[in-house]
Amino acid sequence: MSVTTLSSQALAQRQPSWLVRLFDYKPFLIVMCLAPAIGLLSVFLTYPLGLGIWLAFTDTTIGRRGVFVGLENFQYLLTDSLWWNAVFYSVVYTGIATFGKFALGFWLALLLNNHFPFKSILRAIILLPWIVPTVLSALAFWWIYDPQFSIISYLLVDVLHWRSSNVDFLGSAWPARFSLIAANIWRGIPFVAISLLAGLQTISPSLYEAAMLDGASAWQRFRYITFPMMMPILAIVMTFSIIFTFTDFQLVYAITRGGPGNSTHLLATLAFQRGIAGGELGEGAAIAVSMIPFLVFATLFSYFGLARRKWQQGESND
Amino acid sequence: MTDTVAQTAAVADAKAAPDTMAWDSGLRRLMMIYLPLGCFVLILLFPFYWMAITSFKPNAELLNYKQHNPFWISSPTIAHIKHLLFDTSYPRWLWTTMTVAIGSTTLSLIASTLAAYAIERLRFRGSPYVGLGIYLAYLVPPSILFIPLATVIVQFGLFDSPLALILVYPTFLVPFCTWLLIGYFKSIPYELEECALVDGATRLQILRRITLPLAVPGLISAGIFSFTLSWNEFIYALAFIQSGANKTVPVAILTELVTGDVYQWGALMAGSLLGSLPVAIFYSLFVDYYVSSLTGAVKE
Numbered sequence: 001m002s003v004t005t006l007s008s009q010a011l012a013q014r015q016p017s018w019l020v021r022l023f024d025y026k027p028f029l030i031v032m033c034l035a036p037a038i039g040l041l042s043v044f045l046t047y048p049l050g051l052g053i054w055l056a057f058t059d060t061t062i063g064r065r066g067v068f069v070g071l072e073n074f075q076y077l078l079t080d081s082l083w084w085n086a087v088f089y090s091v092v093y094t095g096i097a098t099f100g101k102f103a104l105g106f107w108l109a110l111l112l113n114n115h116f117p118f119k120s121i122l123r124a125i126i127l128l129p130w131i132v133p134t135v136l137s138a139l140a141f142w143w144i145y146d147p148q149f150s151i152i153s154y155l156l157v158d159v160l161h162w163r164s165s166n167v168d169f170l171g172s173a174w175p176a177r178f179s180l181i182a183a184n185i186w187r188g189i190p191f192v193a194i195s196l197l198a199g200l201q202t203i204s205p206s207l208y209e210a211a212m213l214d215g216a217s218a219w220q221r222f223r224y225i226t227f228p229m230m231m232p233i234l235a236i237v238m239t240f241s242i243i244f245t246f247t248d249f250q251l252v253y254a255i256t257r258g259g260p261g262n263s264t265h266l267l268a269t270l271a272f273q274r275g276i277a278g279g280e281l282g283e284g285a286a287i288a289v290s291m292i293p294f295l296v297f298a299t300l301f302s303y304f305g306l307a308r309r310k311w312q313q314g315e316s317n318d
Numbered sequence: 319m320t321d322t323v324a325q326t327a328a329v330a331d332a333k334a335a336p337d338t339m340a341w342d343s344g345l346r347r348l349m350m351i352y353l354p355l356g357c358f359v360l361i362l363l364f365p366f367y368w369m370a371i372t373s374f375k376p377n378a379e380l381l382n383y384k385q386h387n388p389f390w391i392s393s394p395t396i397a398h399i400k401h402l403l404f405d406t407s408y409p410r411w412l413w414t415t416m417t418v419a420i421g422s423t424t425l426s427l428i429a430s431t432l433a434a435y436a437i438e439r440l441r442f443r444g445s446p447y448v449g450l451g452i453y454l455a456y457l458v459p460p461s462i463l464f465i466p467l468a469t470v471i472v473q474f475g476l477f478d479s480p481l482a483l484i485l486v487y488p489t490f491l492v493p494f495c496t497w498l499l500i501g502y503f504k505s506i507p508y509e510l511e512e513c514a515l516v517d518g519a520t521r522l523q524i525l526r527r528i529t530l531p532l533a534v535p536g537l538i539s540a541g542i543f544s545f546t547l548s549w550n551e552f553i554y555a556l557a558f559i560q561s562g563a564n565k566t567v568p569v570a571i572l573t574e575l576v577t578g579d580v581y582q583w584g585a586l587m588a589g590s591l592l593g594s595l596p597v598a599i600f601y602s603l604f605v606d607y608y609v610s611s612l613t614g615a616v617k618e
Contacts (some may be wrong), residue, residue: 024520033436033447037492043488044467044609048432051464060469095553098501104358109326111355122359124605129362131601131608136590137569140365143372143583151368154383189362247459251553254572268428268461276557277463284465291462294323301459 019242025263055285061306062279073286082262083287086270088292093181093266094246100185101241102234104187112193112227123194130190138254141183147256168262173263176256180264183251192237200226242298247291267291366594372587373398377563379515380584398584399592406575407563408589415549415566416596423544426611427537430492434499435525449500456493463489471558477561487548487559494547495540502536505528514537539607546597567593 022028032057056073062064077083129137144151151164169179211221249268252258258265258273267287275284372380374394379386386392402408437449467486476482506529514524555566562574571589579602601608
């Protein structure tokens with residue numbers, strides 16, 4: 001009885017509203033559901049990506065539509081020592097910072113994987129550098145790196161008496177480069193540590209028990225169980241990390257703006273300086289586009305280089 | 319051969335164990351775990367401590383390490399915060415940032431919920447490819463896009479308007495949220511929806527009455543993640559906003575407060591502290607969601 005009343009009710013409800021029926025028509029519903037996301041992404045992501053590549057081949061400036069100039073922008077960049085500097089520093093910055101982040105982050109993840117009191121609070125605190133707006137923590141680093149009132153200099157000179165003069169963190173090329181890398185590592189450790197910790201927790205303890213029964217040392221357990229089991233997650237986290245370190249902008253822009261003497265420009269900050277601040281949109285776009293091959297290479301390298309072992313291992317296990 | 323080595327090693331271990339055990343577990347743990355952990359926490363938190371302590375220091379103490387211990391404040395002051403709130407447009411910047419963050423979060427939550435539902439539950443031919451396409455969008459960094467996007471924004475007449483940011487931020491929020499929500503939708507048993515379908519519910523009713531209520535934790539995770547990401551965004555806000563009043567907090571502090579040769583470190587640090595607090599508070603309320611979404615997205 002209840003069934004008949006229900007269906008008649010449903011019929012009565014359905015009959016007048018063609019709108020409801022339209023929204024229940026699957027193809028229409030799929031289109032409607034995907035429209036906002038796809039629309040936003042194509043207007044503000046795919047289209048600008050294509051436009052950026054087009055702009056790189058024109059001599060557009062702010063306020064003037066450019067004409068197609070072929071490879072001229074790229075030819076100019078190849079003769080531009082500032083661009084080569086930026087490429088060099090971007091690679092160095094990404095290489096050292098990624099290594100530092102993963103070495104320290106992995107270590108921190110292994111430490112956090114032990115049992116001790118207040119673990120969840122500690123885990124929450126450790127993520128803070130990653131939560132707080134990068135520019136604002138970069139300002140704190142700028143203040144820490146101050147030539148006169150740096151707290152690190154104070155520690156080294158007045159407390160520990162290791163040095164006789166203040167450290168000039170941002171005044172010359174190499175110290176400034178390494179100061180920025182240190183700030184980047186500081187910011188990246190939490191993300192790496194927490195992601196890898198999640199991976200560590202998925203490794204079954206029985207594997208370690210079996211290894212311990214076989215008499216494997218702590219190092220062997222790490223080398224032959226932890227590390228291979230972590231490979232897939234390591235590959236993903238590293239791919240992301242490399243992409244976003246290579247294209248980093250905020251830290252450098254906030255702390256040195258590319259100085260001293262343009263020595264700390266990354267490709268992104270150089271693109272901003274030329275494209276937006278200098279108004280040479282075409283040239284800025286060419287610098288931005290020149291990042292793409294590096295990114296593709298880094299992604300393929302880190303993803304397939306690391307993930308391949310996982311496949312091999314998976315095959316031999318199956 | 320390796321077996322015998324391992325065995326002897328194990329035997330040696332077992333022999334050594336009783337004498338050293340008590341000493342071992344205590345001191346060893348201290349040296350191997352607590353000491354490095356302490357160093358990590360100290361280094362990771364120090365910049366925040368330094369930021370906080372600087373914002374409450376009077377200028378005299380700030381620049382005089384000889385007479386005042388720089389690690390502590392002898393006479394705290396709220397002059398810097400007062401200056402920030404009453405002599406600059408800081409409240410206005412906070413308000414803009416809040417509007418932009420909430421606007422873009424709402425927009426991307428709606429877009430990505432619908433997209434994730436379509437990809438995971440409406441299952442059509444090619445849905446995995448749409449999912450993959452959205453995921454790839456996440457790999458396109460803003461540094462490549464900001465120059466052409468600036469021209470697009472100018473074409474739309476949105477230059478210098480916070481609305482531009484609300485529309486642009488979803489480009490990096492939608493891919494992330496969609497993937498997070500696909501994972502959540504996957505964990506909801508499909509049978510529930512089938513039952514509802516059999517009972518004559520429409521697809522939209524199912525989404526509203528069954529799937530969404532069950533996916534609330536996922537929605538919260540995606541929401542707070544989006545909120546913090548848009549609060550922290552810098553390069554688009556720097557490139558698309560020109561007038562001082564419309565800037566977001568991170569951009570405004572860097573471009574409006576850094577003036578002249580003598581930096582107002584007290585005010586700068588106070589600004590950074592105040593700008594970080596909303597996210598930090600928000601974060602502390604939802605830590606578990608946050609950690610789970612971060613790790614969940616990585617595992618996907």
